[in-house]
Amino acid sequence: MEQSLQPSAPDSRRAFIEKVSSAVFAGLALNGVKLGAEEKTNTMPASGLPPMPASPFQLSEHVDQDVLIRMQAELERTMKKPFKERRWGMVIDTRKCTGCSSCTVGCVMENKLPPGVVYRPVINEERGTYPDVARTFTPRPCMHCEDPGCTPVCPVEATYKRADGIVVIDYDVCIGCRYCLTACPYQARTFDFGEHWTDNAAKGADGALALTEARAYQNPPNFEYGKHWERSEGLIPGSPVGNARKCTFCTHRLDQGMLPMCVSTCVGRATFFGDLNDPKSLVSELAGQANAKVLKPEAGTQPQVFYLS
Amino acid sequence: MNRNAKILWAIWALLALLGGIGLIERLFLGHRLAAYTSYVPWGMWVAAYIFFIGLSAGAFLLSSLVYVFGVHKLERIAKLALFVAATTLVMSLLTIWFDLGHMERNYEVFTRPHFHSMMAWMVWLYSAYFALLLGELYYALRRDMKSLSAEAIREDDRKLKRLATIGIPLAIAFHGGVGALFGTVSARPFWNSPIYPIMFLVGALLSGGALMTFIVASFWPDKDEAWLDLLQFLGKIVLGFLLFDLLLEWAEFSIPLWYGVGPEASLVKYVLFGPFWYVYWVVHILLGVAVPIYLLAAKRDAKSINLASALVAVTFFAIRLNLVIPGLVTPELKGLENAYVDPIGNHLSYHYVPSFFEWQILMGVVALGIAIFYLGRRHLPLVPNSTSHEVSK
Numbered sequence: 179m180e181q182s183l184q185p186s187a188p189d190s191r192r193a194f195i196e197k198v199s200s201a202v203f204a205g206l207a208l209n210g211v212k213l214g215a216e217e218k219t220n221t222m223p224a225s226g227l228p229p230m231p232a233s234p235f236q237l238s239e240h241v242d243q244d245v246l247i248r249m250q251a252e253l254e255r256t257m258k259k260p261f262k263e264r265r266w267g268m269v270i271d272t273r274k275c276t277g278c279s280s281c282t283v284g285c286v287m288e289n290k291l292p293p294g295v296v297y298r299p300v301i302n303e304e305r306g307t308y309p310d311v312a313r314t315f316t317p318r319p320c321m322h323c324e325d326p327g328c329t330p331v332c333p334v335e336a337t338y339k340r341a342d343g344i345v346v347i348d349y350d351v352c353i354g355c356r357y358c359l360t361a362c363p364y365q366a367r368t369f370d371f372g373e374h375w376t377d378n379a380a381k382g383a384d385g386a387l388a389l390t391e392a393r394a395y396q397n398p399p400n401f402e403y404g405k406h407w408e409r410s411e412g413l414i415p416g417s418p419v420g421n422a423r424k425c426t427f428c429t430h431r432l433d434q435g436m437l438p439m440c441v442s443t444c445v446g447r448a449t450f451f452g453d454l455n456d457p458k459s460l461v462s463e464l465a466g467q468a469n470a471k472v473l474k475p476e477a478g479t480q481p482q483v484f485y486l487s
Numbered sequence: 488m489n490r491n492a493k494i495l496w497a498i499w500a501l502l503a504l505l506g507g508i509g510l511i512e513r514l515f516l517g518h519r520l521a522a523y524t525s526y527v528p529w530g531m532w533v534a535a536y537i538f539f540i541g542l543s544a545g546a547f548l549l550s551s552l553v554y555v556f557g558v559h560k561l562e563r564i565a566k567l568a569l570f571v572a573a574t575t576l577v578m579s580l581l582t583i584w585f586d587l588g589h590m591e592r593n594y595e596v597f598t599r600p601h602f603h604s605m606m607a608w609m610v611w612l613y614s615a616y617f618a619l620l621l622g623e624l625y626y627a628l629r630r631d632m633k634s635l636s637a638e639a640i641r642e643d644d645r646k647l648k649r650l651a652t653i654g655i656p657l658a659i660a661f662h663g664g665v666g667a668l669f670g671t672v673s674a675r676p677f678w679n680s681p682i683y684p685i686m687f688l689v690g691a692l693l694s695g696g697a698l699m700t701f702i703v704a705s706f707w708p709d710k711d712e713a714w715l716d717l718l719q720f721l722g723k724i725v726l727g728f729l730l731f732d733l734l735l736e737w738a739e740f741s742i743p744l745w746y747g748v749g750p751e752a753s754l755v756k757y758v759l760f761g762p763f764w765y766v767y768w769v770v771h772i773l774l775g776v777a778v779p780i781y782l783l784a785a786k787r788d789a790k791s792i793n794l795a796s797a798l799v800a801v802t803f804f805a806i807r808l809n810l811v812i813p814g815l816v817t818p819e820l821k822g823l824e825n826a827y828v829d830p831i832g833n834h835l836s837y838h839y840v841p842s843f844f845e846w847q848i849l850m851g852v853v854a855l856g857i858a859i860f861y862l863g864r865r866h867l868p869l870v871p872n873s874t875s876h877e878v879s880k
């Protein structure tokens with residue numbers, strides 16, 4: 179077993195203290211007994227307590243690793259598996275979320291979201307009455323439900339759940355009826371009304387110039403689902419204008435071996451992403467904890483985004 | 488033209504003009520001027536669509552009373568009812584077509600059928616219904632447009648009866664389906680109710696019957712004894728459906744409201760006592776129920792029936808608005824309303840009041856409906872003994 183390759187955590191910690199104590203406090207006795215002696219004899223310690231039994235639990239091999247490094251490695255591992263055997267999921271630790279909205283902004287930038295379209299807003303709730311208040315932050319991506327409410331209603335099957343668990347929308351097919359918007363219990367879908375961030379901007383003397391500059395910035399395509407999407411309005415709108423839109427778990431980034439943008443930009447290291455089919459993945463570990471819950475379980479859609487609180 | 492006619496024409500021209508401008512805006516600016524949002528994704532157009540399509544189903548079922556069940560009393564209005572059904576169907580399809588984000592892709596409902604989707608079923612069923620309506624109109628009208636042998640007329644009658652017989656389950660299925668379109672959405676507690684398909688059918692019969700009554704009362708060529716008799720018969724039908732609809736509404740509202748706890752109760756309270764309370768109490772209950780009941784039950788003269796049926800038909804739109812919008816106005820997750828906003832178009836809001844642009848499209852559709860009706864009434868033999876000059880009055 180690989181466990182045997184690693185020193186058990188209590189052992190290593192003790193060894194560490196021993197090292198420190200021998201270097202700094204050399205010759206000093208703690209309660210009359212030297213730590214090293216206690217380690218060796220393992221008899222009745224000076225405190226009078228019985229010895230600690232050897233713990234069956236061990237800290238994970240990843241204890242010293244940044245979660246992003248770990249998730250990155252796991253992502254590469256998962257992408258080597260056949261498509262059908264992956265099952266992407268997310269865990270959000272609301273205790274670590276600082277409510278900074280870096281994930282929202284990262285997502286807006288990554289997917290060039292126009293005004294009115296948002297994939298991952300952070301719900302900011304204040305509880306209690308002033309001055310006895312507490313705040314909770316709940317980022318809300320698409321839950322990529324196991325049994326989604328949004329997909330069966332679509333009249334043209336433009337939206338469906340892929341074998342790897344990601345619920346997608348085919349922008350080339352969606353007729354923009356917005357039935358799916360009504361059928362999602364999390365309101366994770368928004369409609370692209372064809373707005374631009376510059377619409378109300380730059381009305382002054384330099385308006386025209388500012389607009390050309392800004393438009394040059396806003397016009398390049400976005401790369402959702404690994405394609406080029408050039409939004410445009412008019413008689414036949416250029417998708418995704420006129421379509422339902424939502425979080426894609428950044429499929430285009432996954433295909434390039436990158437974590438979803440919101441995971442990368444999360445300041446509090448509060449968002450975890452990976453393969454729920456992989457029992458050794460961080461998300462599987464976290465989603466299996468007793469405090470892992472889903473939002474609105476009564477909706478019955480079996481979200482694949484879990485919240486720790 | 489007398490003065491009244493001139494005023495009516497002026498109103499129509501205004502509707503058509505504003506509608507035309509709205510149409511251009513819709514085609515080139517898409518949905519940007521609409522006030523519905525990503526959180527209240529369906530607005531007045533969807534309400535108008537189910538309103539018009541209900542009128543169509545109701546008028547059609549009325550005509551079927553003649554063609555299938557041989558209710559002779561209504562025989563004289565059967566063709567007119569068919570034509571009204573076709574006109575309102577065109578109005579409804581147009582309205583919902585404008586509501587699509589990609590109007591050019593509507594054919595996909597046929598080329599990429601999704602058999603699980605209630606919306607797909609609804610589209611297929613009303614397409615079949617449209618074809619059937621045109622067929623019925625053809626066989627009902629052609630005998631008056633060219634001379635046919637007695638044998639040919641009998642043959643047409645047989646075909647009519649066959650089509651109308653298929654039409655009854657079809658109309659019930661598609662309009663029940665419109666109700667199910669809402670009733671099946673479990674994410675929306677206000678809609679998610681098994682009573683919806685039935686309510687939609689009763690509502691269709693009520694609103695469609697009222698519209699036919701109003702049309703017969705207003706545009707009939709010979710306002711004689713037989714006409715008054717017919718009108719009173721129609722008035723009774725409308726009154727009956729009005730009371731039945733009220734009963735269903737009581738069931739729909741009183742159950743969640745009784746203990747007043749739960750998500751649906753707060754939505755019903757929103758309808759009854761929310762910011763748009765007057766839509767329910769004034770438009771629906773006072774003008775759409777109380778006044779018509781009084782006129783239909785106590786007065787019963789031609790003028791009263793005319794007014795009552797007009798009131799019922801028009802205010803039924805309020806019922807439709809009160810069905811679509813309240814299902815959508817509360818956040819599915821608390822706090823979502825403040826989580827992220829749209830500073831440009833305000834399309835991430837839970838507050839919905841139709842914009843003028845949305846009204847414009849509706850005006851255009853109504854103007855078109857009036858035009859179709861006017862032309863049909865003028866050039867097709869829809870009512871017995873009519874001549875074109877009588878019509879233009």
Ligand code: SF4
Nearest residue numbers: 320321323327328362
């Ligand atoms: S959260 Fe909503 S949009 Fe996402 S899969 Fe579930 S039902 Fe569909």
Ligand code: SF4
Nearest residue numbers: 332352353355356358
């Ligand atoms: S908006 Fe698009 S994805 Fe949603 S139900 Fe309609 S066609 Fe399907």
